[in-house]
Amino acid sequence: MAITRRSxxxxxxxxxxxxxxxxxxxxxxxxxxxxxxPDIKVIPTQCQGCGANxxxxxxxxxxxxxxxxxxxxxxxxxxxxxCPRGHGYIHELYDPHRIKQPLKRNESGxxxxxxxxxxxxxxxxxxxxxxxxxxxxxxxxxxxxMANAALGFRFMHSLGSPNIFSHGSTCFTxxxxxFNATCGGLPGVDLKNSRYTIIVGRNPSGGIKLQQMxxxxxxxxxxxxxxxxDPRHSETAIxxxxxxxxxxxxDLALILAxxxxxxxxxxxxxxxxxxxxxxxxxxxDEIIAYPPEWAEKVCDIPKDTIYRVARELAANKPTxxxxxxxxxxxxxSYKNSFQTARAIAIINAVIGNYERKGxxxxxxxxxxxxxxxxxxxxxxxxxxxxxxxxxxxxxYPAGSYSDGITHAxxxxxxxxxxxxxxxxxxxxxxxxxxxxxxxxxxxxxDLLVVIDCIMSETASMAHYVLPESFYLERxxxxxxxxxxxxxxxxxxxxxxKPLHDTKNxxxxxxxxxxGVGIGRYFTFSLDDLNGYRLKPFGITLAELKEKGLISVGxxxxxxFRKAATPSGKIEIYSEKLDKWGVDxxxxxxxxxxxxxxxxxxxxxxxxxxxxLQTNSMxxxxxxxxxASKRTDSVRLLMNRQRAAAIGLEDGDTVRLRSQIGSGxxxxxxxxxxxxxxxxxxxxxGIFSRHLxxxxxxxxxxxxxxxxxxxxxxxxxxxxxxxxxxxxx
Amino acid sequence: MAEDTVKKLQKWVxxxxxxxxxxxxxxxxxxxxxxxxxxxEFFNRLEERESGxxxxxxxxxxxxQCQHCDEPPCVTVCPVGASYKRKDGVVMVNFETCIGCKYxxxxxxxxxxxxxxxxxxxxxxxxxxxxxxxxxxxxxxxTCPMGVRTFGxxxxxxxxxxxxxxxxxxVRLLAxxxxxxxxxxxxx
Numbered sequence: 001m002a003i004t005r006r007s008x009x010x011x012x013x014x015x016x017x018x019x020x021x022x023x024x025x026x027x028x029x030x031x032x033x034x035x036x037x038p039d040i041k042v043i044p045t046q047c048q049g050c051g052a053n054x055x056x057x058x059x060x061x062x063x064x065x066x067x068x069x070x071x072x073x074x075x076x077x078x079x080x081x082x083c084p085r086g087h088g089y090i091h092e093l094y095d096p097h098r099i100k101q102p103l104k105r106n107e108s109g110x111x112x113x114x115x116x117x118x119x120x121x122x123x124x125x126x127x128x129x130x131x132x133x134x135x136x137x138x139x140x141x142x143x144x145x146m147a148n149a150a151l152g153f154r155f156m157h158s159l160g161s162p163n164i165f166s167h168g169s170t171c172f173t174x175x176x177x178x179f180n181a182t183c184g185g186l187p188g189v190d191l192k193n194s195r196y197t198i199i200v201g202r203n204p205s206g207g208i209k210l211q212q213m214x215x216x217x218x219x220x221x222x223x224x225x226x227x228x229x230d231p232r233h234s235e236t237a238i239x240x241x242x243x244x245x246x247x248x249x250x251d252l253a254l255i256l257a258x259x260x261x262x263x264x265x266x267x268x269x270x271x272x273x274x275x276x277x278x279x280x281x282x283x284x285d286e287i288i289a290y291p292p293e294w295a296e297k298v299c300d301i302p303k304d305t306i307y308r309v310a311r312e313l314a315a316n317k318p319t320x321x322x323x324x325x326x327x328x329x330x331x332x333s334y335k336n337s338f339q340t341a342r343a344i345a346i347i348n349a350v351i352g353n354y355e356r357k358g359x360x361x362x363x364x365x366x367x368x369x370x371x372x373x374x375x376x377x378x379x380x381x382x383x384x385x386x387x388x389x390x391x392x393x394x395x396y397p398a399g400s401y402s403d404g405i406t407h408a409x410x411x412x413x414x415x416x417x418x419x420x421x422x423x424x425x426x427x428x429x430x431x432x433x434x435x436x437x438x439x440x441x442x443x444x445x446d447l448l449v450v451i452d453c454i455m456s457e458t459a460s461m462a463h464y465v466l467p468e469s470f471y472l473e474r475x476x477x478x479x480x481x482x483x484x485x486x487x488x489x490x491x492x493x494x495x496x497k498p499l500h501d502t503k504n505x506x507x508x509x510x511x512x513x514x515g516v517g518i519g520r521y522f523t524f525s526l527d528d529l530n531g532y533r534l535k536p537f538g539i540t541l542a543e544l545k546e547k548g549l550i551s552v553g554x555x556x557x558x559x560f561r562k563a564a565t566p567s568g569k570i571e572i573y574s575e576k577l578d579k580w581g582v583d584x585x586x587x588x589x590x591x592x593x594x595x596x597x598x599x600x601x602x603x604x605x606x607x608x609x610x611x612l613q614t615n616s617m618x619x620x621x622x623x624x625x626x627a628s629k630r631t632d633s634v635r636l637l638m639n640r641q642r643a644a645a646i647g648l649e650d651g652d653t654v655r656l657r658s659q660i661g662s663g664x665x666x667x668x669x670x671x672x673x674x675x676x677x678x679x680x681x682x683x684x685g686i687f688s689r690h691l692x693x694x695x696x697x698x699x700x701x702x703x704x705x706x707x708x709x710x711x712x713x714x715x716x717x718x719x720x721x722x723x724x725x726x727x728x
Numbered sequence: 729m730a731e732d733t734v735k736k737l738q739k740w741v742x743x744x745x746x747x748x749x750x751x752x753x754x755x756x757x758x759x760x761x762x763x764x765x766x767x768x769e770f771f772n773r774l775e776e777r778e779s780g781x782x783x784x785x786x787x788x789x790x791x792x793q794c795q796h797c798d799e800p801p802c803v804t805v806c807p808v809g810a811s812y813k814r815k816d817g818v819v820m821v822n823f824e825t826c827i828g829c830k831y832x833x834x835x836x837x838x839x840x841x842x843x844x845x846x847x848x849x850x851x852x853x854x855x856x857x858x859x860x861x862x863x864x865x866x867x868x869x870x871t872c873p874m875g876v877r878t879f880g881x882x883x884x885x886x887x888x889x890x891x892x893x894x895x896x897x898x899v900r901l902l903a904x905x906x907x908x909x910x911x912x913x914x915x916x
Contacts, residue, residue, distance in 0.1 A: 067764070069761075082758065213873035233785055627756060641782065670778065671778065675782065
């Protein structure tokens with residue numbers, strides 16, 4: 001850091017720190033008024049430290065250098081607070097790992113700096129040649145979808161390719177598809193007002209959702225009960241009233257048994273079910289097959305507990321809920337994840353909590369203005385099926401157009417269907433399962449362009465690397481991500497001028513668009529675009545930039561509204577799924593793989609987030625990595641009794657082996673983990689040689705995960721991993 | 729010299745409700761930024777206490793930082809008077825006079841003092857006093873999504889800390905050392 005604490009305190013805090021016992025500083029430090037009164041600017045923007053929450057923050061710039069961020073108290077997603085990653089992520093601005101100008105891979109595998117003009121010219125020439133031979137659908141775009149996502153879609157649609165991917169198939173697509181099929185969208189959870197909350201697999205205190213953490217605290221202080229269902233005693237379990245250490249991969253059995261109790265005992269919301277759902281009678285017929293007496297043998301939760309928790313949930317209806325989840329548990333974990341998420345969507349319906357205070361609700365989404373209203377034509381949506389089969393009956397029928405199946409890209413590259421790709425703020429080489437396969441696939445591409453701020457594993461394979469300005473150096477698109485029970489507009493706003501020869505995404509896309517003949521779709525500036533987005537609200541860009549966040553529209557009101565499903569109701573029984581050959585009601589389904597109970601070395605490998613690290617994108621930041629090291633948290637968790645049986649002690653190094661990979665790591669023994677599993681924090685296992693300070697740090701669950709596609713949405717089933725664990 | 733030496737109206741204290749802490753470390757990082765600390769320097773840490781055997785397992789997280797003792801051993805042992813206690817209760821280190829002997833680090837029973845490697849002096853949590861004097865709360869409190877910390881003035885009968893201290897049983901860490909910390913813990 002350029003400014004030390006001592007020199008800063010001399011500059012800024014001297015007068016405040018002074019006291020009767022303060023002696024010994026010379027008068028010289030007071031001579032400069034500029035030093036005594038540092039130049040501090042406070043600029044509202046949006047944190048990008050995880051990408052999902054995009055918390056509204058105020059960035060403090062002290063004497064031209066970004067100093068800290070603080071949370072915007074009005075922002076729905078963070079309510080005035082900032083998480084550790086958010087604090088840590090600002091340091092990437094000054095990180096020596098930053099990519100400082102466009103890079104081109106040379107014949108020896110190294111990278112040479114080139115000009116933007118050369119990069120745009122060479123990339124567009126190659127794209128043209130590839131599209132001439134293979135059609136525009138041979139080009140794909142992969143992004144972590146944030147405020148700028150619409151620009152990626154616009155670029156690809158202009159080219160004529162439907163092959164746009166998010167990281168979703170490795171993260172949340174089972175959950176999204178299940179809620180789409182059941183209630184027509186992904187609801188929010190009113191944890192604040194819920195009197196009884198069951199959280200299955202989700203860990204907002206580790207995966208970090210500040211608003212949910214704050215809401216859980218509020219609910220608990222006001223007498224609400226929190227039950228955490230998780231094979232691991234998560235950070236959320238710390239504040240829960242009850243921890244149910246479910247056997248991994250059997251959450252579905254637990255939810256089915258709870259439905260059994262609620263339905264058999266007549267504890268459901270009969271009025272709500274009658275008015276707002278379809279197919280309840282069919283569920284009633286089948287649910288008798290799943291009593292708690294059956295479930296306890298499957299999921300390791302005692303039947304009495306299941307009875308009690310189900311009755312307590314129902315007794316608190318409709319101000320009670322089962323969390324809609326994210327990645328953990330059933331986002332993309334098991335073969336039965338889609339049906340687990342379906343069961344969770346349904347149990348919320350039978351207790352009648354949809355669109356009620358303390359229940360699930362469809363978050364408000366203010367409708368942004370569009371470019372076409374400013375005379376910029378929208379490209380047509382290509383009438384070509386997605387190469388991965390997403391959303392196509394007979395292939396992955398419940399998959400979504402916008403997410404696709406990201407971990408199918410390597411397969412599609414190996415088969416020759418995809419020839420060129422642009423990867424924006426995503427790192428499939430590290431975050432997709434089976435990295436050797438991923439690398440083989442991406443290396444087969446005729447052209448790989450990566451847009452990023454640092455040399456990730458994926459950037460390290462690219463033909464061209466285009467450096468995006470860091471979030472503190474750029475504007476992004478006006479964003480509605482904070483909209484929940486109120487509509488809110490926020491944006492990433494430039495806090496300091498770019499330190500290096502970098503560009504924002506629109507500049508990069510526009511630079512490429514000219515050369516590939518779609519320049520006419522990109523004749524606007526970012527300010528134009530944001531102006532159009534804001535127009536329906538009568539807000540100017542200057543106003544939003546000044547305030548950082550503006551609430552718009554009418555707030556959410558209680559009351560069920562027509563669902564975006566074929567019936568307009570919540571579909572307990574889904575005709576659509578039946579037509580696709582998918583179970584139309586959630587039925588018990590075993591996980592794909594099970595540890596060998598006869599082998600004391602056999603475990604299921606689970607993973608999850610720690611609050612200190614985001615995916616694979618923060619490990620190289622020293623202030624965060626030091627915190628991980630200091631807390632010795634880059635370790636494999638193992639149940640203490642299982643460890644004793646194979647002669648392991650806390651801190652031992654073990655070797656993990658699965659059918660596709662192996663690796664060494666130290667263990668931490670705990671009683672807070674189901675005996676059948678070991679648990680690995682995600683985000684580690686850095687193998688980009690450009691990230692010198694953290695190369696080889698930890699291992700990733702992806703190193704052990706075979707390439708799977710679940711049959712409904714094509715998600716990666718990232719917890720269907722059996723490993724053998726032995727002392728190294 | 730400065731106004732606060734004259735007023736001396738406040739007695740700053742903090743209540744830490746450890747039952748709310750979920751070990752996210754936002755406080756640690758917010759503090760590092762607030763104080764422009766090096767990655768290896770930190771003023772607060774989270775101690776984890778596990779108990780019980782599976783499945784009757786529990787854990788508790790205890791945030792620890794300078795306790796701003798009323799009988800601070802660090803001040804007693806400092807050979808040059810660099811560690812000192814303000815009349816408002818805040819224990820400080822004068823970086824200019826600190827000679828980096830680390831005697832205070834040995835004397836502190838809470839292990840909350842760190843050495844600045846570049847310049848050799850010892851430093852630690854200041855309750856963000858320079859910001860508190862501008863009407864703000866410490867960074868560890870404002871960043872916390874769980875509301876673990878409540879900082880306030882014991883001499884102000886209307887300060888919210890009184891309500892918590894009255895309603896909840898609190899303890900002070902290592903009370904037997906008779907250091908009389910200014911941080912009160914709700915342990916649950």
